[in-house]
Amino acid sequence: MTKIGAWIEMLKLGASVRGLKKEVRFFYRNSLINSLLKEGWFDFLSQPRTAQDVCDHFGYTDMQFLTRVLDVFTNDGVLIREDDRYRSAFPVEPQPVKLPRFFGAAMKQITLDGAASFPDRLKGRYGTFSDGMNLFNWDDTLGLELYERLRMSAFRFSHALNRRGRFLDVGCGNGTGTAAIWGYYNRRKAFGPGSKMEIYGLEPDEGLRSIAAEEFPVYASRLVKLDRSVIEGLKEYHPRFVAGYAENIPFDDEYFDMVYTSQVLHWCNGEQATKEMMRVLKPGGLFFGTESFHPSMDPYVELFTLVNEGAGGVIRKEDFERWVREAGAVSVGFATPTVAFKVIKKSAS
Ligand SMILES: C[S@@+](CC[C@H](N)C(=O)[O-])C[C@H]1O[C@@H](n2cnc3c(N)ncnc32)[C@H](O)[C@@H]1O
Known part of the structure; x- marks a missing residue:
């Protein structure tokens, strides 16, 4: 299903x-x-x-x-x-x-x-x-429907909306996706007194991160279709946008209940980033998202990725699965060609 x-x-x-x-x-x-x-x-x-x-x-x-x-x-x-x-x-x-x-x-x-x-x-x-x-x-591009569909496919595959807790969006870009995610949880009444839901966006690019922080109410009201005043009223539950790389996440071990990343891994050192995202995940936590694993990424597109500093390019599913298992995964699943993935970290015994 x-x-x-x-x-x-x-x-x-x-x-x-x-x-x-x-x-x-x-x-x-x-x-x-x-x-x-x-x-x-x-x-x-x-x-x-x-x-x-x-x-x-x-x-x-x-x-x-x-x-x-x-x-x-x-x-x-x-x-x-x-x-x-x-x-x-x-x-x-x-x-x-x-x-x-x-x-x-x-x-x-x-x-x-x-x-x-x-x-x-x-x-x-x-x-x-x-x-x-x-x-x-x-900033314009990350608002495309393509990114929304990728995001939704990851959420539907992982059932992340049934979970609550600390949520990290790694490589959140201009925060459009983070605002939409905030909206999904808000619709499910995840925010309010005693709420266990906290959303964080991690982004190394200063320009994109500033847009994410400044434009959150704008993106949220557009995507979530809520009045700006309602969104402002929920300020204490707004996402926090933090500077950092997927390979070196500035949070303690086992800090997050969910770690999500969409279309980011090929811009990183894949192994380091994957293991680092598993490190900050709690036992029993969910690591999920989307990535254009080999062979879904065209070789020309991969070349364009490699123009950027630090980009490792396309990753094979087999390698990804090995890395997450080495970092404590007990279950790993993939769906669709531009791949949605979900990983569950071993529970504390
Ligand atoms: C294609 S965008 C995807 C943005 C967002 N995840 C979305 O789906 O809308 C890729 C993002 O990865 C970020 N990025 C690149 N290298 C990264 C790294 N080493 N660690 C974390 N994020 C990185 C970029 O700055 C950019 O915001």
Whole structure:
């Protein structure tokens, strides 16, 4: 039953998963091709070249990342590899960049900025979430229905709304999701005198975290459809937004009854972040959320993730399951292709 609930949320997006994946793939692929075309890549690769030739010609320093980019193009048939040399498989022209359904204009800008930053990344200069205008684009993007459906699928799969206690939203971004979560519990009358419910958002990016703290009443009234004055009246139960990374959560062991994270793990060191989230979870507690585990994340999308500092990229379910079990999980479940997961930590005996 619970898996069906998670699926229903994803199906509400109204597109086949395969169709959507294809649109996303071409959007990222073509944006990257256009950016590297401007850099002169495909002219240079009209002759067979080694990765070292490419590094020397363009002044790149990160051979490991370059090899990943070359391999993604090779696996996709854009480049051909013969021995240790790569060359263009066809004369590469500017590609159409069509926005996938459910992506907004802001998401398009984030992707175009990401594509434009590949040459820098290949020279060892990483991006961050709120670089320049990206902050406002992320603020818009995190309000997309896509994120809401992912969140709802995780809640339906995990039955988190039947639980109460301290709740941590790791990598909460601009707090749109945290405000919605606050609304789910508020609707279930979880807040009031003697309430056991406390919601925390953890976010390393200062720009996004400030928006989360300042805009909570705005997002909550929009998402929860409650009057601002009612929301202000519940101030003592509002979420608290805290600075920190998933790999180093500034709370004691076993502090939270629930730890939730959605579309964050691939931006982190996956193993450290997963084990750290289990560390702050109480015995018997619930760790749940969503993540684009391998193979649900397209290899082009993963490359765009790796432009950011600290991002480890895609995680395999098997590794995730091993990490949570090493950190005390007694049960681990997955649902839907863009995966909802739920983990229960062993109870104190
Ligand atoms: C795609 S957004 C998802 C935001 C939010 N969870 C949601 O679903 O609306 C990814 C978030 O992960 C945060 N993030 C990136 N690296 C992180 C890390 N090492 N620890 C915690 N959060 C991180 C980013 O700053 C960003 O807010």
